[in-house]
Amino acid sequence: MRKAIVLLTGMSVMVACADAVKAPRLGDVRLRGALAEKADTFLDRRIVDFRGRDNIFEEARRAFVLRDDDECPWDGQWRGEFWGKSMICAARAADYLDDSVLKAWIVDECRRLIATKDAGGYIGSYSVMTNCSTPPSVVAAHKGACTNWNLWNRKYMIWGLFMAFRTTGDKTLLEAAAGQLEQLIDMVRSNGIRLEDTGHHTLNGMPTMSILKPTLMVYEATKKAKFLEFAESIVRGWDRADGRAPNFFRNAGSGKPLHAWYPQPERWAKTYEMLSCLDGLVEYHRVTGDRRALETVIVIRDNLDRTDGNSIGGLGISDRLLGAENFAYASTEVCDVIHWIRLNVDLYLVTGDDRYLDSVEFSYFNAFLASIYRNSGWTPLIVRDAGRHRHSLGQCGYAYNHCCVDNAARTFMDVASVAVTRGADGVFHVNMYQDATVTLDGVRFEVRGDYPARGRVTVRVVGRTADGADPAVVFRKPGWCPKMDVSRGANGVYALDFDMNPRLTERTVKPSSAPAAEAAATQKFGADRFVFIADPDLRKSLPKEAYATVQWGPLVLARSARLGTCRKELESFPSVNGKGYKASLKPISAHGVYAPFEVELSKPGAETIRTKACSYESASDDPASRDGFIFSVRF
Numbered sequence: 200m201r202k203a204i205v206l207l208t209g210m211s212v213m214v215a216c217a218d219a220v221k222a223p224r225l226g227d228v229r230l231r232g233a234l235a236e237k238a239d240t241f242l243d244r245r246i247v248d249f250r251g252r253d254n255i256f257e258e259a260r261r262a263f264v265l266r267d268d269d270e271c272p273w274d275g276q277w278r279g280e281f282w283g284k285s286m287i288c289a290a291r292a293a294d295y296l297d298d299s300v301l302k303a304w305i306v307d308e309c310r311r312l313i314a315t316k317d318a319g320g321y322i323g324s325y326s327v328m329t330n331c332s333t334p335p336s337v338v339a340a341h342k343g344a345c346t347n348w349n350l351w352n353r354k355y356m357i358w359g360l361f362m363a364f365r366t367t368g369d370k371t372l373l374e375a376a377a378g379q380l381e382q383l384i385d386m387v388r389s390n391g392i393r394l395e396d397t398g399h400h401t402l403n404g405m406p407t408m409s410i411l412k413p414t415l416m417v418y419e420a421t422k423k424a425k426f427l428e429f430a431e432s433i434v435r436g437w438d439r440a441d442g443r444a445p446n447f448f449r450n451a452g453s454g455k456p457l458h459a460w461y462p463q464p465e466r467w468a469k470t471y472e473m474l475s476c477l478d479g480l481v482e483y484h485r486v487t488g489d490r491r492a493l494e495t496v497i498v499i500r501d502n503l504d505r506t507d508g509n510s511i512g513g514l515g516i517s518d519r520l521l522g523a524e525n526f527a528y529a530s531t532e533v534c535d536v537i538h539w540i541r542l543n544v545d546l547y548l549v550t551g552d553d554r555y556l557d558s559v560e561f562s563y564f565n566a567f568l569a570s571i572y573r574n575s576g577w578t579p580l581i582v583r584d585a586g587r588h589r590h591s592l593g594q595c596g597y598a599y600n601h602c603c604v605d606n607a608a609r610t611f612m613d614v615a616s617v618a619v620t621r622g623a624d625g626v627f628h629v630n631m632y633q634d635a636t637v638t639l640d641g642v643r644f645e646v647r648g649d650y651p652a653r654g655r656v657t658v659r660v661v662g663r664t665a666d667g668a669d670p671a672v673v674f675r676k677p678g679w680c681p682k683m684d685v686s687r688g689a690n691g692v693y694a695l696d697f698d699m700n701p702r703l704t705e706r707t708v709k710p711s712s713a714p715a716a717e718a719a720a721t722q723k724f725g726a727d728r729f730v731f732i733a734d735p736d737l738r739k740s741l742p743k744e745a746y747a748t749v750q751w752g753p754l755v756l757a758r759s760a761r762l763g764t765c766r767k768e769l770e771s772f773p774s775v776n777g778k779g780y781k782a783s784l785k786p787i788s789a790h791g792v793y794a795p796f797e798v799e800l801s802k803p804g805a806e807t808i809r810t811k812a813c814s815y816e817s818a819s820d821d822p823a824s825r826d827g828f829i830f831s832v833r834f
């Protein structure tokens with residue numbers, strides 16, 4: 200609901216902006232149907248069932264007990280991020296499931312974490328509290344093989360405690376989050392630490408400065424001026440006369456693709472950390488009403504969508520914004536998909552502009568769900584467009600945690616939170632068509648039809664608004680859909696018929712605008728990030744030319760070993776990109792995959808190519824074997 204609240208602070212007059220649309224309580228949404236089984240199983244294995252949960256949290260908490268992330272002082276680890284990420288997910292899941300037993304456990308677990316606080320009031324995973332940057336001389340001495348995640352880890356710990364407070368209402372958790380934030384700010388100030396120099400030495404402080412969002416959330420709950428001043432200092436750090444990266448405010452209007460803002464995007468343009476900073480700027484707009492912050496994020500989001508969106512619904516190549524438009528293939532760190540969805544959900548809530556939901560839908564049904572292994576509580580690190588995903592056995596010597604798997608559960612709740620919303624004018628918006636039941640302001644919406652495998656959806660609307668009126672409802676027309684018919688039948692049941700627009704989506708690879716040697720280095724970096732050390736066999740399958748994809752509604756389809764397609768055909772399918780083919784799809788039945796089709800690719804005068812394909816997420820959602828090649832979206 201759009202309303203303005205004027206706040207007077209010591210520094211300025213602020214006009215806080217409430218969101219443009221109202222989202223339901225998470226506990227009043229339940230995702231359903233075949234695709235919701237992934238959510239149910241994932242939440243169960245990692246959060247609800249104590250057998251999985253206790254292993255995960257006991258291991259994650261150990262980082263704060265042992266404080267061994269800086270065992271090697273110049274090459275620090277990030278074990279300390281696991282607890283906070285997992286707690287944010289647990290808190291959101293407790294809201295979604297309305298689970299009072301889980302909420303009670305959350306309070307207990309936070310108290311165990313708080314008990315690791317030392318006499319100086321510090322909770323952290325680095326034994327030396329002030330070890331939060333790497334001096335240039337040390338970087339040079341170790342030839343760049345250095346990193347530091349101390350303040351990034353603390354950001355997640357503070358955020359986890361705050362989300363636990365928000366879910367449980369336990370004020371001691373808010374006091375702990377605020378106390379740690381204050382301790383961090385005091386420590387930074389008293390030691391003269393410049394945030395832009397902290398964290399990994401090539402990232403210009405982005406990991407640390409992404410603390411902007413939790414800082415503002417804690418500020419909103421406490422109204423402590425110190426937190427707002429700290430947030431303002433972070434924002435000023437992105438509006439710089441010296442031009443230091445990422446300088447969001449001054450670069451956004453340059454018209455250049457983000458990956459070309461500075462040379463060597465492989466060094467500075469780390470996707471997840473940058474998206475986390477942008478999410479903080481959206482929150483800054485919410486709290487202060489600063490339009491420039493919001494407009495800057497929107498321009499950058501559109502830039503990324505245009506120049507770094509890849510064929511599987513991810514962003515960039517592996518974990519960098521290298522300019523996916525310059526690459527013939529796609530791979531994305533799962534954290535990057537999670538935060539791309541998060542940013543677009545937030546922009547939708549703040550602006551009410553449903554074009555952001557097209558990005559949410561595309562990334563969720565493809566790259567995100569592909570990362571949720573079936574019947575499992577595990578994800579890979581990187582999802583790829585062909586072969587197999589980049590599996591992880593855990594990070595930093597841990598067995599139950601890695602950066603992506605600890606982040607993933609949140610996305611189900613992010614998507615659930617915008618399934619149905621309500622505008623300031625009282626109109627309800629049905630946005631997402633995966634089977635779901637949502638209650639908002641006393642009106643229940645039952646969405647059914649197994650979308651997006653099928654194109655006919657029914658939405659049953661039960662109840663009346665508070666003033667006794669028949670609820671006014673509008674339905675989002677997805678960007679990929681050329682025609683959507685809505686009809687209203689008896690008993691408040693709407694029928695929606697989507698033209699699922701079966702299509703061959705063709706691509707061109709744009710030449711890089713960087714000098715040749717630099718462009719070649721970026722391409723080499725991308726290829727190395729695609730294969731990683733563990734999967735060198737996949738290098739030979741990297742395409743030199745752009746390929747097309749086959750799409751059904753929002754789904755990217757993949758050829759799959761699960762449909763009986765042999766490895767040779769998966770690896771060496773001839774490209775039809777740019778050759779004038781058309782795709783036609785016929786639904787078939789097949790066990791163990793979602794949305795299977797017979798695919799015909801035809802053009803006049805050429806032999807018709809026939810194959811089978813199914814949703815990319817169900818073609819690829821298992822760890823595969825060490826040298827397996829089980830799917831491909833390349834046509």
Ligand SMILES: [Zn+2]
Nearest residue numbers: 532534602603
């Ligand atoms: Zn990750």
